[in-house]
Amino acid sequence: MSAKKADAKPNVSAEELMGHYREMLLIRRFEEKAGQLYGMGLIGGFCHLYIGQEAVVVGLEAAAEEGDKRVTSYRDHGHMLACGMDPKGVMAELTGREGGYSRGKGGSMHMFSKEKHFYGGHGIVAAQVPLGAGLAFADKYLDNKRVTFAYFGDGAANQGQVYEAYNMAELWDLPVVFVIENNQYAMGMSVKRSTKSPSLWERGAAYGIPGEEVDGMDVLAVKAAGERAVAHCRSGEGPYILEVKTYRYRGHSMSDPAKYRTREEVQKMKDERDPIEQVRDMLLTGKYASEDDLKAIDKEIKAIVNESAEFAKTSPEPDLSELWTDIYTDA
């Protein structure tokens, strides 16, 4: 069932590579800043950082077209930045301010953007998977040739509703890419401790859904796989599964001491597999860019992130009347 993998790295322009670098760096620096603001008490509740996983969303967004949809879990900051949502609005939602995407009412886990076709931000593990299939159901129904990316974790992959969605998605040829972000842990539970399935994407075979495993630390590999998946979906052949092997550097949420893995394990990933460092190396060794060029990007990103933090701190709290709005819309 597996689609053929690309055997060599695709040719890539300096501009494209720089773009990936810039976007991944934006997510990384944004998340570091969010961690900082959390520590200062400006962000509350659950806050799940995406650090380490940047190549997944950046690679897949590079394979998406205008109008394609995406939906994900609570670990959603990276997805929002990658699909072009404004860092200021995302950060201000984290601080619960009026300038946030949900005007402060959603928080870190619950943000949405109709404009950018971002359908959330869901706190219940795996709930976004049938929702994603439903977005694709609407696209097929309306015959608008759009594709939906439904992102979920390795832990979520054990929820029954995933398989109900798989079955219907294939039965009805729904244009949805099921993206399993396998970062090896669901809170403290490693994949090995939660299933004896040797691979997660292969479970799709039971429903007739093709898929493949992807190196999620390699943004170009992710993009290439994304293009295969999107082509399959857009041609009307139904869903596709990508199991993207990735890694989160930080704890599950801000309050996770992460005792279930060794410091060495994390360090090894950072040293050897870091998605941003890989592209940086490529840029420098391939002479696509100079150290100075990259420094300029770093500076630019830093400014964007600082601006978002400043906005998030100074944007006012929502008006108290907001408590009572948006429970119902006009009948």
Place this chain on the structure above:
Amino acid sequence: MAIEILMPALSPTMEEGTLAKWLVKEGDTVSSGDILAEIETDKATMEFEAVDEGVIGKILIAEGTEGVKVNVAIAVLLEDGEDASAAVASSAPAETATAAPAAAPAASSAAPVAVSVPQSPDWPEGTKMKQMTVREALREGMSEEMRADETVYLMGEEVGEYQGAYKISQGMLDEFGAKRVVDTPITELGFAGIAVGSAMAGLRPIVEFMTFNFALQAMDHIINSAAKTLYMSGGQMGAPIVFRGPNGAAARVGAQHSQDFAAWFMQIPGLKVVMPYSAADAKGLMKTAIRDNNPVIFLENEIMYGKTFEVPDVEDFTIPFGKAKIEREGSDVTIVTFGIGMTYALAAADKLAEDGISAEVINLRSLRPMDTETILASVRKTNRCVTVEEGWPQGSVGGYISGVIMQEAFDYLDAPVITCTGKDVPMPYAANLEKHALLTADEVVEACKKVTYR
């Protein structure tokens, strides 16, 4: 709560019978299967067995009485720890229901009827106490029962190696091993079903939901499987199981992670529903829950986990279900609450005292069965009632209580019951909005002033 033993129908056509002989007397301890009485039906003399266990508190129909109608109370059975005065209280509603309407109107506002409030001591005076957090109390309750009964096991997400998402089960994997402290994948519907199945086959599972928000995934097994099997099987098999975990709002975790399901579960026949406030409640109710042969919904609260209380330092401390605790005596208004609602109620009672209003605070602890007798007795004394809960207003626990009060003690009321609840909105994330969505002690004070016309 005292159980009324009803005249049984011992033949398909029996409508009344003769209570030929009592084989037990008041004060006897009985367990299910013990023969209580001989009853002559229209066809034969039958032995009548106990289904519940407890102590015979009061025999209501003397032996030799003829023409006793089916389903009339013939005796009152007390559960663990109850004293005989509860039996009288519990057999009272029939009398008050008929007597009150005539007597009360004149009496209620002018001269409050003297109704002695039943004390509910969970432990005798002078009992040695120890300090403990709610978290430790929950753990100790579970661990003691697991030591005592090999069939009790704990199952849930991150309960083992991670030591519990909220550290309730810390150390339990070490003590009991992976066979009895079972880490599950994230599959609430699946593991709830597996746990119920295992309960039907003789085990006594404790299912931890990381939070009750995720129990929504498992709702079908909780309600359609756990709560109904005993009934559907004609009593052949049920599900002795405890579903537990944090319920209600934590802090700043938004709409999908902040909700109180007490009123939801309380509606279901076949479930028992408890919500502890203190560490003593937590431990005593937990042990009772695990021993109970029925499915129990055990609603904890993340915010309360770290709070410290005194807990009796005794061998085997339990708190019976269906027994409220008067946490603070008062004479002007009755505040009925449970779980974290207690913190608002006690804070409000303090503030009210400064204004010369004496509030009685009732900690329900158990929502199903509910100790309405204690509520009614208090309301007959204070003539005013305010209920306090974190959940939403429509279909609330307080709404049910106010209905009971209206039906059973209408003439004792000097003001309509006010139900203080969380706001009728999904929980917002923003700090200022969340503060306003939640119940406050000031709102309770305001409600109490309103019902006392101050």
